[in-house]
Amino acid sequence: MVKAMDDSEVLSTNLPALQQTCLLLECFQGAYGWITSWAKSEAYAHQVHDPPTSFQMPSINPSDLSSSATTWQSVRVVTDHVKFLCTKVNAPHHQFLILDNLTTDFWLPDFHTHLPIPMLCKLFSQLLVSRVQPQLAYQPLTPADALLLDFRIAHCMHEYLGFPFHFNTHLFTLPLTFGGFDFPSISRLNAAAAVSGLTHDLNHFLLAFHTMACIIYHDWMCQLNHCISLLSPTGLRRHFATCHASLPSSWVIAHQVLRSLSLSLVDTDQSYISSSKVSLRHIANLLPHSPSAHTLLNLASTGYHNLSDVGAWITSSVHHFFQISSELPAYLRFTAAYKDWPSVHQWLQSLPWGKLVQGPSPELLLSPSAWHATAEAYLTTLSSLSTYPSHHQQTNLFWV
Secondary structure: OEEEOOEEEOOOOOHHHHHHHHHHHHHHHHOOOOOOOHHHOEEEOOOOOOOOOEEEEEEEOOOOOOOOOEEEEEEEEEOOOEEEOOEEEOOHHHHHHHHHHHHHOOOOOOOOOOOOHHHHHHHHHHHHHHHHHHHHHHOOOOHHHHHHHHHHHHHHHHHHHOOOOOOOHHHHOOOHHHOOOOOOOHHHHHHHHHHHHHHHHHOOOOHHHHHHHHHHHHHHHHHHOOOOOOOOOOHHHOOOOOOOOOOOHHHHHHHHHHHHHOOOOOOOOOHHHHOOOOEHHHHHHHOOOOOOHHHHHHHHHHOOOEHHHOEEEEEOOOOEEEEEOOOHHHHHOOOOOHHHHHHHHHHHHOOOOOOOOOOOOHHHHOOHHHHHHHHHHHHHHHHHHOOOOOOOOOOOOOOO
16 A cells, blocks of 8 residues: 555555455544545556446445444546546646646736845745645656746746846746846756656665666666666667656656756666676676577576576676586587587676676675675774774773
8 A cells, every 4th residue: 555644545456355455444544533535536447458437345334433334435447547646647748737727827916016036036936836846746747848837937927027028948047146037947846856756766765665666677777778777878878758658757757857967877786797686688788799689598498597597706806707507518418508508608708797887886796795894894994004093092090
């Protein structure tokens, strides 16, 4: 279940389990006097063949919360979107229409004289942007739509002040120190919300959400970008604006923002390569002059899918090399992959440790425990080489 404030999303793979869960939740909240607003409730069905227009969901008797009798409520079934916290998930254009109406309907107080620009800036920040910014955290807009909202605010200022020329949008939101008017920029707030949302998902403190985010990211990386990290300088060269149906739209927007700013994010834990928990096809996609797809398919049909199936990395402080399993040729002798074994053996023997990392340093391939041990040894060495006196000095003072 996903819950925030008074909104809850109950997840299930089948209707009976969903009904059972809802009934238990109804009994739990009924003990505290809470009642579900079934008129505003919806059931979201995804990848369900020929779903009905409504479901019957079990509930408690609202007139007698202590009763054990079960009542049934009709809930409308929705198949084209998911709504949470009054926001359609993965629907940036729908979010834009809501915020566009909010911006268009905004009006400034009418006085006999025009308000000064600093006060107008405060009014826009406190009365308009304060309502827009939380919505951007739920569902960011595309950069083009966010820039259009900046234009709407600049147009509102033009209409209010009656200047002969329209504000330049970039100059309108530029800070005072750079010669601008220092009005809040929805496009910059939107860019910050998209990138911070992506980093929050990939570093989520709950293991289940962190795992789901990593699965989505690696599917995106390996299925759509030939195993190249999407957030690396190489991966940012591609466009994924047409992949909103198969990817989280907020991630695609964050990728566009990073690409436009020439910024990249580095995966600091690529230890799945040093632990050999990675497929042979992934390694082949990262390196030139790798075995053909047909050769790797023959190995996979024999049961050798991952790098750990054919050997392991031997690492030390100065040298890293891949050691092939000595029993592997005997297992491949009577298979279709045996004829390709000489080329595969040569490729595995020459795997370059430093070229498998997608980042600035090969040390990213080390496990977090190895990082910890290296940092601890480095600090211990520094302390032993320090010329400063020790903090633990002998004294003749005694406390009574």
